[in-house]
Amino acid sequence: MVRDERGDVAGIPVAEARDCMYDRAALSGSPLRAGRGCVVLLLHSPLGELSFASPGDERWTWIPPGESTGLRRGDFYREAAYNDKDGLFYFYVVRSDDSIYTLDLKGPSPVARRIMSELRHGDQPYRYLIHAPWGELLQAWRFRREYEPSVPFVVDEDGDMVADPSVELNTTELQLYKVDTHGQRLMRLDGLRNYALFLGYNASMCLPIEEFPGLKPNSAYVMDDSTEFMNFYKYNKREIGVWDIERQSLQSFSDASPLPLKESWLNWPAPIWVTPSLS
Structure with missing residues (x-):
């Protein structure tokens, strides 16, 4: 299922989800590595929203926008990156206005913190985050x-x-x-x-x-x-x-x-x- 602009749940045929719902995903590491967990952060439609899951989970956990998470509605995230030096559940995400957030998934609820303010508007280039x-x-x-x-x-x-x-x-x-x-x-x-x-x-x-x-x-x-x-x-x-x-x-x-x-x-x-x- 997906959510519309008002946040209401809307159904979608499974066969169409691959083409219109899933955008890209970032992994915290190989799920086959012994002794380490794995988290998958999903960027998906309709509003560039975020969800995450680990191997064995029955469903994706949607990260709702609001004060509890620090995310705004219609954030339009374009890219996510994981850095193994920050911990297993720590990701970076960039919005279409080039603002950057850290996303901590290890607690009872996800917490986002903005580390880069908005720099531009529009969505002309494709954006990528890279840990050098x-x-x-x-x-x-x-x-x-x-x-x-x-x-x-x-x-x-x-x-x-x-x-x-x-x-x-x-x-x-x-x-x-x-x-x-x-x-x-x-x-x-x-x-x-x-x-x-x-x-x-x-x-x-x-x-x-x-x-x-x-x-x-x-x-x-x-x-x-x-x-x-x-x-x-x-x-x-x-x-x-x-x-x-x-x-x-x-x-x-x-x-x-x-x-x-x-x-x-x-x-x-x-x-x-x-x-x-x-x-």
Whole structure:
């Protein structure tokens, strides 16, 4: 079930929930790691709300807005990040106005605390929170080319109306910032030097290339994570590639791979990054 703008519960068919309710999730760690619990924080529709659960729970626990939690109605959270240095049940979330909250789930009820005030309005870029290996909190803004085809639907060979297969959603710019909670500002960064970012549906990562020599320095590995594009253009080509932060350009994986790749592997379902566990 979901809640409407008045907070009333509204039913939704299970088959449709995957397409219109779930946006993204952040994990506190692998659920297979022995001796540690796991918490999953879910960002979902209709108002960018938050819910959480642990393995074995029968249902999601909705985090209601209000004085008891510190969340406002219609907060429109866009990204969540977990930092293992802060404790098992401690997450960071960013709103569409770039304000940032910490979220503590370990007590009898969730508690949110704002650590960054509102900085902008609107929702033009896609926002990502990244915990840097050196301890700082970063924020990335990903701008994309708008897609407004004059004829969004075409007739296929069976006579059915389908989405125009030529429509794509492309990254045009990537901006990086260091989050300064003391000065209540975002400080623009010109690059990451010997580090690489991973951005997409998964929790964002920043990795040192000296430990992962196959990665390109000062780059961001990106995948499509637009819920609207995934649902309305389900079988269209996905943007998957390596963004050069200095040159502000993208190299597609299909262009970079030495192997012949078919375009079909680049469409639905949504692409994700896979982080193997060696423990």
